[in-house]
Amino acid sequence: MTIKKIAFLFLFVNFIFLHSSYSQKYNDVDKIVLKYPKRFNSTEDLAKRIQKDFTSESDKARAIYSWIAFNIKYDYASFLNPPRTQGFSYSTEAEKQRKIKQLNDKLIQKSFTAQKAVCEGFTALYQHLAELAGLKSEIIKGDSKTILEDIGRKNTSSNHAWNIVLIDKKWRLIDVTWGQGYYDSSKGKMVKDFTSIYFDSDPDYFFAKHFPDSGTFLGQKLSKEDFLNGPLIYNITIDGDHQITAPNSGLIEVKNGENVTFRIKNISKTAQFFYLNKKNQPVKIENPKERKGSLEFEVNFDKNIGQFITFYLGENSIVSFKVIMK
Incomplete structure (x- = not known):
């Protein structure tokens, strides 16, 4: 009888626009x-x-x-x-x-x-x-x-x-x-x-x-x-305790032109915060509000948004969602 040893392999996939790098302090x-x-x-x-x-x-x-x-x-x-x-x-x-x-x-x-x-x-x-x-x-x-x-x-x-x-x-x-x-x-x-x-x-x-x-x-x-x-979260999300409290799923099902509300912890409304449209062009978050330690904002999902939407804090990816247009 033969027992096969299973090799558990992990691939670190990094696209430039997805990787979150940050200064690491040693204890x-x-x-x-x-x-x-x-x-x-x-x-x-x-x-x-x-x-x-x-x-x-x-x-x-x-x-x-x-x-x-x-x-x-x-x-x-x-x-x-x-x-x-x-x-x-x-x-x-x-x-x-x-x-x-x-x-x-x-x-x-x-x-x-x-x-x-x-x-x-x-x-x-x-x-x-x-x-x-x-x-x-x-x-x-x-x-x-x-x-x-x-x-x-x-x-x-x-x-x-x-x-x-x-x-x-x-x-x-x-x-x-x-x-x-x-x-x-x-x-x-x-x-x-x-x-x-x-x-x-x-x-x-x-x-x-x-x-x-x-x-x-x-x-x-x-x-x-x-x-x-x-949703897909990144190292900086964990390190900065940027908990995603809304929406409650990584799958965003929307109609063209519909607004969706987001809330992410520990981000200031004065921060450099944006997402990329389907042409990889940065789009600044408009009229964000700080509520109970979280940044709350709306995004209008039109045809300029692609299959995925990723939010950035400065040069760092914070969170990605999959967009499903109805």
Whole structure:
């Protein structure tokens, strides 16, 4: 009997007008980890260094996240040309588990030594280092939402993986694959761009971009419909706590000439805020109002608006919606 090992690969798709870049501040843990060697002789040596420098579970978990994000890059070549999956036969459950562990150990060592991986390698390495540092961690497999075409998809697929780690008796969400950078289509290469927003992420924001295969988180059922039909948000959206409170769907069904009201948290009416029409021309938001910490405004949906509408704060994408003309 053959068991196929499934490789969970994540593509960082970046169109110039979609990527949100911003200045990233490092916390005290990150600043210490930045001084670490880029290479250690073994994962055990790295874990010992982390345990020596940090005592709290939170700091250890963050140090592992930071070191991986700083030093392991996304293997885009492997994404484009994935290696053939390895199969194996077994006669007992014990033999099956032993061979699975061998494959996992090989993946961890390859990711650590070559310093490149796809999401399967990132998550396996994070879990391994967490366990060496005395932390409990698990790998979660599921779907990811990253491009405009993901808005309003009909079904989820299992194309990504991330971690949860137990810190102070509470499970925290970790996606170190996304913490290390992104793929820049304009340059045709991966760009290292550390962000901390995928360490101990707010579940509301995290599950706007991730959906586990189980459909649950800590026993709580998640809404597949909200994930599939919600708007597309970006790193700056999470970092600035720009919660989208209206409309309540990423699918905007309108008639030509109809107005739609939007509300987005933590944006000033004096900010440089606009959207692009279907010719990629910027259109300034007219007559915005500040209400209870949110910017409220209307957009008239005429034939100048294309299939998608993306709002920008300065040069940064905040949120995208899919437009369905009735």
